[in-house]
Amino acid sequence: MPSQIVVNPITRLEGHGKISIFLDDEGDVKRAYFQVPELRGFENFLVGRQAEDAPQITSRICGVCPTAHHMAATKALDDLYRVDPPPAAKAIREMLYNVFMLEDHALHLFFLGGPDFVVGPTAPKADRNVLGVIQKVGLEIGKRVIAMRKDLRGIIQEIGGKVIHPVFGLPGGIAKGVTEDARNRFKEIADRGLDFALFCEKLVEDVVLGNPEYVKAITSDAYTHRTYYMGLVDGHNHGNFYDGQIRVVSPTGSEVLRFPGRDYLQHLAEHAEPWTYVKFPYLKKFGWKGFVDGEGSGVYSVAPLARLNVADGMATPRAAELYEKFFAALGGKPVHHTLANHWARVIEIVYAAERFRELVNDPVLTDPTIRVLPTETPKEGIGVVEAPRGVLIHHYTSDARGVLTSANLIVATQHNSARIAMSVDKAARSMIHKGVVDDGILNQVEMAFRAYDPCHACATHSLPGHMPLWVKIHDSDGKVVQEIRRDG
Amino acid sequence: MVEKPKVAFYWCASCGGCEEAVVDLAEGILDVVQAVDIVFWPVALDFKVKDVEALEDGSIVASFINGAVRLSEQEEMARLLRRKSKYVIAFGSCSHLGGVPGLANLWDKQSIFNWYYHRAPSVASGGEEPRERVEVPEGTLELPAFWDTVKSLDQVIDVDYYLPGCPPTPKLVAAAVQALLRGDLPPRGSVLAGTRALCHECPLNETKPEKLLLKEIKRVHTVQVDPSKCLLAQGILCLGPVTRGGCEALCVKGNMPCTGCFGPTDEVRDQGGKGIAYLSSILDFDEESDLQRVLEAVPDPVGTFYRYSLPRSILKRTREVKEHA
Numbered sequence: 001m002p003s004q005i006v007v008n009p010i011t012r013l014e015g016h017g018k019i020s021i022f023l024d025d026e027g028d029v030k031r032a033y034f035q036v037p038e039l040r041g042f043e044n045f046l047v048g049r050q051a052e053d054a055p056q057i058t059s060r061i062c063g064v065c066p067t068a069h070h071m072a073a074t075k076a077l078d079d080l081y082r083v084d085p086p087p088a089a090k091a092i093r094e095m096l097y098n099v100f101m102l103e104d105h106a107l108h109l110f111f112l113g114g115p116d117f118v119v120g121p122t123a124p125k126a127d128r129n130v131l132g133v134i135q136k137v138g139l140e141i142g143k144r145v146i147a148m149r150k151d152l153r154g155i156i157q158e159i160g161g162k163v164i165h166p167v168f169g170l171p172g173g174i175a176k177g178v179t180e181d182a183r184n185r186f187k188e189i190a191d192r193g194l195d196f197a198l199f200c201e202k203l204v205e206d207v208v209l210g211n212p213e214y215v216k217a218i219t220s221d222a223y224t225h226r227t228y229y230m231g232l233v234d235g236h237n238h239g240n241f242y243d244g245q246i247r248v249v250s251p252t253g254s255e256v257l258r259f260p261g262r263d264y265l266q267h268l269a270e271h272a273e274p275w276t277y278v279k280f281p282y283l284k285k286f287g288w289k290g291f292v293d294g295e296g297s298g299v300y301s302v303a304p305l306a307r308l309n310v311a312d313g314m315a316t317p318r319a320a321e322l323y324e325k326f327f328a329a330l331g332g333k334p335v336h337h338t339l340a341n342h343w344a345r346v347i348e349i350v351y352a353a354e355r356f357r358e359l360v361n362d363p364v365l366t367d368p369t370i371r372v373l374p375t376e377t378p379k380e381g382i383g384v385v386e387a388p389r390g391v392l393i394h395h396y397t398s399d400a401r402g403v404l405t406s407a408n409l410i411v412a413t414q415h416n417s418a419r420i421a422m423s424v425d426k427a428a429r430s431m432i433h434k435g436v437v438d439d440g441i442l443n444q445v446e447m448a449f450r451a452y453d454p455c456h457a458c459a460t461h462s463l464p465g466h467m468p469l470w471v472k473i474h475d476s477d478g479k480v481v482q483e484i485r486r487d488g
Numbered sequence: 489m490v491e492k493p494k495v496a497f498y499w500c501a502s503c504g505g506c507e508e509a510v511v512d513l514a515e516g517i518l519d520v521v522q523a524v525d526i527v528f529w530p531v532a533l534d535f536k537v538k539d540v541e542a543l544e545d546g547s548i549v550a551s552f553i554n555g556a557v558r559l560s561e562q563e564e565m566a567r568l569l570r571r572k573s574k575y576v577i578a579f580g581s582c583s584h585l586g587g588v589p590g591l592a593n594l595w596d597k598q599s600i601f602n603w604y605y606h607r608a609p610s611v612a613s614g615g616e617e618p619r620e621r622v623e624v625p626e627g628t629l630e631l632p633a634f635w636d637t638v639k640s641l642d643q644v645i646d647v648d649y650y651l652p653g654c655p656p657t658p659k660l661v662a663a664a665v666q667a668l669l670r671g672d673l674p675p676r677g678s679v680l681a682g683t684r685a686l687c688h689e690c691p692l693n694e695t696k697p698e699k700l701l702l703k704e705i706k707r708v709h710t711v712q713v714d715p716s717k718c719l720l721a722q723g724i725l726c727l728g729p730v731t732r733g734g735c736e737a738l739c740v741k742g743n744m745p746c747t748g749c750f751g752p753t754d755e756v757r758d759q760g761g762k763g764i765a766y767l768s769s770i771l772d773f774d775e776e777s778d779l780q781r782v783l784e785a786v787p788d789p790v791g792t793f794y795r796y797s798l799p800r801s802i803l804k805r806t807r808e809v810k811e812h813a
Contacts, residue, residue, distance in 0.1 A: 004627055011534045016499075022626035030626045037561055037632045039573055040501055040616075041600035043608060045591035052709040056747065057791070060588040063505020063655065077709075111511065111532055125534035131521060156722040161742020163512070164505040165654050168742055170709050175743040272605045272615030273697045275622045275629040279604075280610070288612065374709060395609075403787045404706075408608050412647065443534065 005210040005432075009312035012450065019445060027435025027483045034421045034449065036278040046407035051080055051378060051398050054407075058394065059068030061355045061411065064107070066165045067100040067156065068387035070410070071242070071410050072394040074169030079262070080381025080396060081374035083172035088367035092178055094242040095186075095359035096156055096168070097385070101241055101352040102193060103152040105345050109200055113342060113450050117207055117214070120442030120476050121447060151189045158182065169467050170455045171230035173371030180366050190357040194318075201322060201346040218339040219330070222430035223448060226251040226336045227292045227419055228283055229309040230384045233258075237312035241352070241386040247310045248283065251295050253334045259287065264393050268410065271418075280418040281410055291422045299422070302390025302415040303452055304344035309334035314347070315356035320346045333473035338423050342452045387412040389452070417450050423448040492550040493669065496528040496540070497579075498569055500562035502555030506580040507531040510552075524549075528569075540568060544674055548572045554579040555801065556589045557639040561632035564586035569695070570645040577680075579665065581654040581745065581749050583641040586761070586799025593798050593805065594790065596636040597618050602714030618687075640800045650679045653735055654749035654796060659681075660734055683754055686746055688739040690728055692718045695798050696783045699770035705785035708745060712732035715743045720770070725786065727793075730762045749796050758802045 007454045008018040021032040042061055049057060055073040059066035071093065078085060111130045115123075119132035122259070127135070134142035141341035153163045159176050160166030178186070207214060217223070228251065232244040248257035257267055270279040271288040282298030289297040300306075308327075308370070314320040326347060327333050329343075330340055359365065382395045397406045413420075427448035431441050447451045497510065507529075509659050513520060525753070527548060528535050535542050551573040555564050570576055579682040581587040593599065602637065605617040622629045641647055664680045667673055674680070677697055689692050696718035706723040719726040719740065726745035728737070773779045786792055794801055 008537055009531045011532075011536070016530075020629055031624075033624070034628055035629065035631065037559065038501075039600075039604070039634060040558060040589045041592045041595060041604065044595045044603050046787055048594065050707065050788045052707060053747075053788070053791060053795075057591075057795070060503050060505070060654070061501035063508050068595075074563070077538075081709075098765050110811070129533045142518075146514050146517070150512075153512065159742070161744055162738045164508050166742070167739045167744040172709075175713065193665045207543070217673060223596070268610060268662070269609075270610045270615075271612050271616060274616040274619050275572060275624060275631065277631065277634075281610070281616075370714060401784075401787050402709075408610055412609060428700040471498045 005437055005442070006444065012444055017449070019424055019428070019442075021432065021445075023332045023432070023435060024308070027433065029425075029429045029432050032425045032445070033275060034424040035276045036417075037254050037276075042052070043407045043409060046320050046396070046404050051077060051381075051396065051404055052171065054396060054404065056165065056167060057166045058409070059391045061409070063164050065100075065104055065387050065389070065407060065412075068385055068392055069098055069099065069394070070160075070166050070169050072385045072387075072392045074171070075243075075383030075385065076381040076394040076396050077169070077171035078381070079383060079385070080378045080398060080402075081171040082376040083372050083374045086367070086372055087364045088177065089173040089370045091359055091362050091365050091406060092159065092174055092370065093169075093482070095356060095365065096159055096166075097153050097242050098352040098356040098359065099152050099193075102349055102356060103196060105349045105352070106145065106149060106196070106200060108246075108388075109197065109204070109342075109346065112133075116443070116447055116450065117342075121444050125439055127442070128443070144196075148192065154191065155186055155189065159447070162454075170371065171374050174317075177368055177370045178365050182354075183360060183366055184323070186360045187243045189362045190353070194350075194353040195356055197346075197349045198318070204343055204346045218337045222427050223338045223421055223451070224336050225292045225301075225338065225422055225426070227297070228256070228286075229306035229334060230300050230391055230415065231307040231310040232300050232384065232391065233311055234315065236317040239307045239311040239351070239386075240315070241355075243385075244382065248300065249310050249334060251293070251334070251336070257283070257395070258314060260395060262382045264382070264384070264395070270410070270414075278414060280421075281415050281479040282418065287339045289423070291418060292420065292434040293419075299418045300415065301389075301419045301452075304343060304348050305335060305338070305341040306390065307386065308344045308347065316351050316353050318354055319347055319351035322350060338448065338451045363452075389413050390415050413452070420449050420452055422474050423451075489532060490523040492523065494527045494543070494547060494549055495524040496548050496551040497526065497531075497549065497570075498565055499530070500553065500555030500566065500583065500641070501558035502580070502582050504531065505655045506554035509661060510659060511733070513662055514658070516658065520665055524665075537565070539573060540642055542579075543572050545571050546574055548574065550575040550577060552577045552579040552582050552653075553641055556582040556586050557641060557644045557756045558589060558592070559632040559634055563644050566641060566645045571683045575653055576641075576645065577640040577649045578647045578794065579651045580653060581652065581751065581796040584650045584652050585626055585751050585797035586801075587796050590638045590640070590797070590799040591791065591795065592638050595807075597634050601634075604617050606718040619664065637805075638799050643799065647699045647790070648676050649673070650677075652681050652732060652750040653776040656681075656736055657738075659736075659807075671731075674779060679751070680730065681732055684733050684735060684751055686728040686750070687735045689733045690718075690740055692716070692737075692740060696748075697721055697798065702770050702782070703772050705767075705782050707785055713743050719745045725767070725792065726813060727763055730756070730759070730766045747795055748793070751797060759797040760801055760803070763793035764789065 005021040010017040016038040022030040055070045058069040058073045115128045128264040160168040233247045234240045286298035314323045393410040395408040551569040727748040728746040734751040756762045
């Protein structure tokens with residue numbers, strides 16, 4: 001009987017990782033460690049760089065969500081130079097940001113996490129990927145997904161210069177505006193974007209609610225942790241991706257903290273462990289108590305599920321309805337089931353699409369005034385956004401020339417790192433017994449981390465064979481335009 | 489059925505942007521998967537290292553490896569894929585030249601660890617920095633070694649071709665894959681993009697003066713940019729004249745200057761040195777004090793001229809790294 005199992009590399013996520021599982025003499029799990037064998041040292045080599053280069057340098061932290069780093073850095077530059085961008089610049093930034101959230105969340109649904117539920121968690125590994133998804137849902141839908149992604153990313157490229165590592169962010173504004181001609185083209189994409197978003201949500205919802213095995217799996221103890229949750233909210237306590245205050249709710253759902261991003265150091269700290277390169281942030285108010293959940297532990301979670309848990313509602317109509325449906329179906333707020341992240345993520349796709357449509361129709365969007373030139377002497381700046389994977393904080397100091405003298409970054413997945421480690425450990429304990437391990441079992445352990453991060457899976461717990469699939473495609477008025485059924 | 493050629497994608501110290509660039513082939517990706525059998529691609533497929541180890545040496549037609557080499561594990565993976573592959577293509581700036589993560593060569597392991605695990609303002613005291621071997625109650629855990637120096641891929645293994653850019657454009661990726669499948673390959677060691685400088689494909693090239701002479705350099709956040717005029721002519725430092733073309737001037741179309749991610753053209757050995765030489769050739773100054781004043785607008789020459797190529801440059805550390813304040 002093996003005493004240690006190593007999954008290397010873990011797959012279908014952005015970045016590197018490995019899982020080391022220790023078994024006892026009976027073949028049961030003593031402990032599973034989620035290790036991140038990756039570190040690049042951005043905080044160091046940002047020192048000495050010109051502040052205005054930070055949005056382009058830090059986007060290289062993540063090429064899957066470069067727009068998130070680019071935007072957090074750009075907002076940190078606004079703060080560094082004490083300059084408030086004009087209304088059109090803010091509107092364009094937020095519009096591009098929602099376009100990005102829409103396409104990025106969709107990537108995860110079809111490429112990273114989707115295979116676990118559409119193809120099946122224990123399907124052969126050669127099929128458990130986007131190609132398997134296309135085979136299952138049909139080439140027509142596959143082509144539709146590809147075309148939508150191309151159109152959305154085309155918008156970011158047109159205004160942002162590049163889609164992978166955009167260049168538009170400047171302190172006090174953006175480098176390129178939106179013309180009326182561009183607005184008209186974007187409007188048409190926004191309408192299709194909302195149809196697409198509703199299709200994505202329906203795809204997940206039909207599998208979630210239409211499949212009792214799935215509901216049983218996501219609500220099972222194997223994939224559940226009662227922690228604090230953190231996310232950005234606007235003045236009405238509705239979630240917002242681009243701006244707002246940081247709100248933290250307890251495992252019972254009550255607000256325990258609400259603060260502007262500038263104050264993050266008063267509330268958050270990071271713990272280091274010798275067996276991984278990632279650091280573990282925690283709430284200072286409750287302290288680092290180790291890898292445990294509950295109200296006494298400072299461990300907290302971010303990203304889609306956390307964002308829904310901290311918000312009192314969603315700011316757009318269709319997303320607001322889905323928000324209510326989500327909590328009604330899963331037993332009220334807060335929801336502690338890690339795999340519910342997948343459903344929360346597609347509800348956010350709908351919000352992003354609706355917000356995109358609002359902003360593309362905003363009269364201010366085409367105002368040619370898109371920059372305020374900085375005049376203040378720079379000193380210190382903090383910028384916060386919601387990345388697809390959670391709260392993202394960039395903090396810089398500079399000298400009077402605007403050359404960076406220090407940088408501190410707390411990136412989205414990091415906030416989740418303690419809870420991810422706990423989830424992987426718990427899933428391994430639940431799935432592996434008497435030393436019996438195969439590819440399908442290990443994939444179900446991997447599903448515990450995929451739920452948080454680059455994954456959009458509505459993965460099921462140990463569901464044998466093929467999954468029945470029922471897809472209804474709605475237009476933006478809710479009318480069914482296409483219906484596809486496959487039996488299991 | 490005829491066996492399809494095997495292809496692998498792998499990432500070292502990278503950001504995942506090169507993976508996205510492959511996905512951005514859009515409908516083209518369907519053609520690629522028709523034509524080849526992807527045997528390893530951690531971002532999208534569930535094959536593990538042991539699946540690669542089990543393949544016969546030389547049985548992969550091409551491995552596309554992105555990212556710089558920062559950790560021992562990345563070097564081991566590069567060596568494994570080299571052994572299994574007929575061709576290795578360094579994919580993207582990090583693999584080609586060291587890339588943005590290569591800026592870490594201004595530091596070393598201990599100075600990076602000191603900041604990241606001990607001195608950063610959010611770090612709690614009392615934590616332990618990571619080690620390569622750690623005894624935990626259940627057994628021993630290992631982490632790959634973190635090296636002092638970041639390397640480009642060809643400083644670790646033999647590389648057959650380079651796809652430049654941060655990231656390479658889908659058009660260049662598609663052309664490279666097609667060339668491979670047809671067996672229609674340029675001489676080994678070629679960079680699979682344009683051979684001329686970016687200016688030649690820039691939409692603003694016609695507005696670039698025959699002879700540039702600048703009294704002043706302006707940092708881009710301090711000026712309103714005229715989108716219809718060559719950025720250099722406006723005093724904004726654009727690296728187009730010293731950067732390999734092939735990207736279709738995407739940054740310039742976004743009203744921002746080229747920062748050099750495609751690397752230098754074929755005849756240039758050191759990208760940053762070439763950039764600095766170019767700058768000195770366009771400055772119009774009478775006295776040294778004029779020159780000083782102009783250079784104040786470039787307070788970070790390393791980050792400006794060597795942003796993507798420090799590991800591949802002729803600059804080497806000779807002294808110990810200083811901690812920052």
